[in-house]
Amino acid sequence: MSIATKLKIHNFSAGPCILPQEVLQKAAESIVEYDGTGLSIIEMSHRSKPFEAVMANAQQLVKELLGAPDNYQVVFLGGGASLGFHMVPLNYMRSGGKAAYANTGEWATRAVKESALVGETLVVASSEDKNFSYIPKGFEIPGDADYFHFTSNNTIFGTQYKQFPKSPVPLICDMSSDIFSRPMNVSDFALIYGGAQKNMGPAGATVYLMDPDQLGKTGRKLSPVLDLKNHASKDSMYNTPPVYAVYVSMLTMEWMKKIGGVKEIEKRNAAKAKLLYDAVDSLPLFKGTTAVEDRSVMNPTFVMTDAALEPAFDAMWKEAGVSGIRGHRSVGGYRASMYNALPLESVQVLVDVMNEFAKKNG
Ligand SMILES: *Cc1c(COP(=O)(O)O)cnc(C)c1O
Numbered sequence: 201m202s203i204a205t206k207l208k209i210h211n212f213s214a215g216p217c218i219l220p221q222e223v224l225q226k227a228a229e230s231i232v233e234y235d236g237t238g239l240s241i242i243e244m245s246h247r248s249k250p251f252e253a254v255m256a257n258a259q260q261l262v263k264e265l266l267g268a269p270d271n272y273q274v275v276f277l278g279g280g281a282s283l284g285f286h287m288v289p290l291n292y293m294r295s296g297g298k299a300a301y302a303n304t305g306e307w308a309t310r311a312v313k314e315s316a317l318v319g320e321t322l323v324v325a326s327s328e329d330k331n332f333s334y335i336p337k338g339f340e341i342p343g344d345a346d347y348f349h350f351t352s353n354n355t356i357f358g359t360q361y362k363q364f365p366k367s368p369v370p371l372i373c374d375m376s377s378d379i380f381s382r383p384m385n386v387s388d389f390a391l392i393y394g395g396a397q398k399n400m401g402p403a404g405a406t407v408y409l410m411d412p413d414q415l416g417k418t419g420r421k422l423s424p425v426l427d428l429k430n431h432a433s434k435d436s437m438y439n440t441p442p443v444y445a446v447y448v449s450m451l452t453m454e455w456m457k458k459i460g461g462v463k464e465i466e467k468r469n470a471a472k473a474k475l476l477y478d479a480v481d482s483l484p485l486f487k488g489t490t491a492v493e494d495r496s497v498m499n500p501t502f503v504m505t506d507a508a509l510e511p512a513f514d515a516m517w518k519e520a521g522v523s524g525i526r527g528h529r530s531v532g533g534y535r536a537s538m539y540n541a542l543p544l545e546s547v548q549v550l551v552d553v554m555n556e557f558a559k560k561n562g
Contacts, residue, residue, distance in 0.1 A: 358501030401449030
């Protein structure tokens with residue numbers, strides 16, 4: 201069976217989303233038999249030598265791709281970034297302490313709510329006043345907060361921090377939808393976390409990249425399952441890790457490394473974003489939904505200036521093999537998610553459709 205022969209779909213899904221073809225091919229083979237072991241990757245012990253090597257390689261690749269300091273630790277847990285929203289205050293807010301948050305969209309709002317279940321939670325910046333269409337700037341982070349939490353890329357609303365906030369307190373980021381999309385300075389962060397299913401791999405694993413010096417300071421008694429320090433000290437093997445999601449994430453990270461790492465990926469993503477946003481800006485039929493300077497490279501959002509034309513436009517892009525560009529129900533219009541594995545050619549197909557549609561209807 202060859203995956204390479206599958207129908208050509210231009211996959212703009214917001215997540216789970218496109219993965220590289222060669223990763224899917226290898227992942228499929230390893231389901232049947234992993235690396236000459238006679239066993240499937242999903243039927244061997246997570247404490248076997250082959251899987252221990254997979255875990256070690258996946259952890260190392262996270263650090264290598266992002267240029268993390270040597271002492272930082274990586275764990276892969278279940279529960280999605282959504283469980284992360286609750287793990288963050290449990291593991292970083294002191295008993296009786298408080299946390300500061302920026303609220304820039306649906307996921308940030310959920311993170312705020314989960315933190316408020318644990319303790320005092322200050323929203324020090326928000327873009328809710330304009331339906332989360334921009335990134336707040338120039339806000340102040342109180343020096344007595346236990347940490348500051350933000351969402352680097354707002355998957356649903358299509359905004360993205362171009363510069364990370366400077367924080368007087370430990371910085372924590374939900375990077376679910378733009379991790380591995382650009383070079384960054386990991387040592388500025390106490391914790392970076394994210395669900396795998398956007399830029400890293402299949403759903404089922406959540407990555408936590410942590411400064412170990414910032415763990416275990418809350419004075420709160422935690423179940424070992426919820427304790428990041430415990431998971432780190434057990435090297436992500438306290439309980440059975442999501443083995444297949446970790447394995448396919450490892451393959452995807454190997455692919456990222458092979459094509460030139462996050463520097464090269466940043467270049468490719470910039471080219472894809474320019475191609476799409478140029479079409480949105482130059483064609484009067486289309487209009488971006490966010491502040492131009494805060495536009496997401498991963499999840500461009502746009503609407504049609506004449507909504508009555510949507511059905512005809514929809515028929516045309518579907519005919520061209522484009523998939524998954526209907527916007528989230530809270531924004532409407534369109535969202536063309538362009539994660540790392542999406543080739544420029546797919547964006548070109550969408551842009552060609554937009555141009556052709558504009559010619560016929562402009
Ligand atoms: C998708 C997404 C989430 C939710 O992740 P789950 O793994 O479904 O819990 C959280 N934050 C951001 C920024 C996302 O894009």
